[in-house]
Each structure stands twice: as C-alpha cells, then as structure tokens.
Amino acid sequence: GDSVTQMEGPVTLSEEAFLTINCTYTATGYPSLFWYVQYPGEGLQLLLKATKADDKGSNKGFEATYRKETTSFHLEKGSVQVSDSAVYFCALSDPPPGADGLTFGKGTHLIIQP
C-alpha cells in the first residue's frame, strides 16, 4: 500500500538557519502531495501542495518540489523564525477506486531557538 516516510526529529535549529525536512513516498498511482503544519493543541493547516511531477508548492517562505524520479517532496525554507516551531506532516492522496483519505507521515517536530 501507499506510505510516507519523513524524518521524525525533533529537529532543532537556530533562528535564520536553512531548513530541510525530508519526505519520501511510495504510491501505486500518481499521487498529489501535501505538507501540513500543526501548532500545539491545534488542528492541521495546509502549508502547500503539488499535484503533478515537477510542480513546486510554496507558501509563507516554504517550498517543496514534487520529484517523481526520487519519489520525494522535501520541505525547505531559507531562513526560519521562532514562529515556525511546530509539527510538520507530509501526506499524499492516492486512494484506490472507491476509497478516500490521505496517507500521512508520522510528523516532524521542528524547534527554532532564538
């Protein structure tokens, strides 16, 4: 079945550092890929998405490129802020016919220190 693997962390960085959170996937079809962010005690918010190979999703300084050849969707940001501290989930949508739902990675806890 489909699966998503991401670095589990916690990942601790200093403010203004460069961020990469790795995400790789296995899927039988051609999935859409997502990054969601979860702040403490809250639900998930969509951060960005890409629906086909070579698409780049971007939002709030974060970027991720859909790489079909490496089955990856790594999240990057050039200069992180303390307010970026949260848990980040990589997810894919590739349900078989008649099914539904997203497949999530286990989440990466990001801690940004001032």
Add this chain to the structure above:
Amino acid sequence: DGGITQSPKYLFRKEGQNVTLSCEQNLNHDAMYWYRQDPGQGLRLIYYSQIVNDFQKGDIAEGYSVSREKKESFPLTVTSAQKNPTAFYLCASSSRVEETQYFGPGTRLLVL
C-alpha cells in the same frame, strides 16, 4: 466565516461509556473525514463520508461509529468497544473538485 468546528475541545470518558464528538462544516464540502492522532503515529483514518447518508470504514474503524444525516455534520461516536480511546481526534472535509482536506481544531479524548 467559513470553516470546520469540533466540540468539545476536551472530552472525558468513563469505563463502558459511549461518547460522541461533534464535527460541523459550513464550507459546502461533500466529503468529510475522521482521523485519530496518537503521539509519534501520524494520523490514521477512522471513517469517511463522500455524500449524505453514506459512509465508509477507514483503516481503524473498530470501536467507532458515525452518521451523516446532513451535509454539514459528521458526528463520531467512540463506543465502549474501543479499548484504547485516549487520543486527539481530528475532523476534516474536502470538496469534490479538490483533494485538499481542511481540518478542524480537534477534540482530545481522555479516559477517567
């Protein structure tokens, strides 16, 4: 203000008790979902509904039940058959034309 609301924010269950978590959306979305989140486990799909009066089991449906009598509402009941109900429960919805799911703020269920 469009969005998804979940209530209550915290819920306590006694042994042998059924409890119901509320999920309401005013986004006019056809599909609704329930996920369970455990520490270090990511999110797992419990039930989903693509249309009113129809719903399907997800990966971990045992011990849970749902109904979808209205487009806006998708309540989840955690039954006494669910032996390990302590978790954070998230409701989501999506439209027919977009795969993106939008999430509510969640309900944390604790066992007394």
